[in-house]
Amino acid sequence: MSTQKFRHLRIVGAAGTALVLALTVAGCSTKTSSSGDKADTWKPSGQVHMVVPFSPGGGSDIFGRAVASGIQDNSSAKVTTENHEGGSGAVGYSFIRSKKGNGQYLLAAETSLIALPMTTKLGYTWKSFTPLMQLANDNNLLMVPADSKLKNLKDVVALAKKGKFRMGVSGTSSPDALVANLFQDESKVKFRKVVVQSGGEMVTQLLGGSLDGGILNPGEAGEQIKAGKLRAIGVFSDERLKGSLSDIPTAKEQGIDVSFGQWRGIFGPPDMTDAQIKYWTGVLKKYSESADYKKYVKQNDLVSDVKEPAAFKKYLSSYADQVKQALPSGS
Known part of the structure; x- marks a missing residue:
């Protein structure tokens, strides 16, 4: 280069x-x-x-x-x-x-x-x-802080049903917001959406505890995953990702029929x-x-x-x- x-x-x-x-x-x-x-x-x-x-x-x-x-x-x-x-x-x-x-x-x-x-x-x-x-x-990953009690998408749905899940989205028409909409519709829940300006800001708020979860790309979240500061609990794709993220289950595997890339x-x-x-x-x-x-x-x-x-x-x-x-x- x-x-x-x-x-x-x-x-x-x-x-x-x-x-x-x-x-x-x-x-x-x-x-x-x-x-x-x-x-x-x-x-x-x-x-x-x-x-x-x-x-x-x-x-x-x-x-x-x-x-x-x-x-x-x-x-x-x-x-x-x-x-x-x-x-x-x-x-x-x-x-x-x-x-x-x-x-x-x-x-x-x-x-x-x-x-x-x-x-x-x-x-x-x-x-x-x-x-x-x-x-x-x-691809789109649902990320949570590393110390979160949320282990999978079913935990997210359970918390959302109580009206307590704070979901970060970067605008109303961003790819992550579209995935959040599909997730809500499929699960019949409503997230407490918090609008941020970018994936970088979402990472910051996740690390600071202002969000319970957020939808990010692997490129946005990769370094924090490697550092053990964030965890991915689901990927919204038809198949699992390859390489270091291959252990992340798809939403469909977890009973959430949502697949949406960008x-x-x-x-x-x-x-x-x-x-x-x-x-x-x-x-x-x-x-x-x-x-x-x-x-x-x-x-x-x-x-x-x-x-x-x-x-x-x-x-x-x-x-x-x-x-x-x-x-x-x-x-």
Whole structure:
């Protein structure tokens, strides 16, 4: 992996809804031109911006930084990773939308890009952006503090029936929130949901005792599992994970018929040119074939799943139907 340093910026949506709306309106502006863009060939000129729509420390942040590093190792591009957090991802999505046609900007995306516009009136959907490549599928674990008396999902259900289970979720339309909804519906219980800004914050609150449990990706929870500070008591997948997490039973094994994963991929702004799409697809393809990509997948217990633009779009359309079923009724 390249030893070259790249800057990390953190931009917080402090103005909330007003900022989101302002950026959304900006997305309707005239197409931005990028130097070096010709009819058939294009390559970035100057700084490339990898936008992560959540705060540092979570699965999206880990993914965005891994891909940014991979881009630098497989091209001449210089990449800055920026955290545009706020509004459950809306600040980052609206920022990317405002860069219409500008190939210098990339988005580290996942399930929330599909789910959030279904629950919040934003003026756009995932189809408003440019899918470039899916790179992996991620899993969801139910985590509890290491000293918790909860040993399995049946214990969680029993505590929830008493109205006492505090479940961490990062927004109302995040992948973990969707899993929590499915878990509630299947078990006919209600969790006391506590909204956090990212997987990193959820880990902090679990360690601090503010939560009884939370749904995290292996990459978000792995270090704490190894350190013996958090325990995974269930994975929401059809099969058990491989490797060091293979001893975690699936929800289905425990009588909870819920399986829901999330994709991770890279998008660009609206109205990218064919040349821009071709360039980034080529670079991302090289990264997906590299040793660093394989290391990222293994370290974060991901499932490698690479789809180029056409196949990625088809998959996203189908996945959107699954998301609708996982959203609360009335969304």
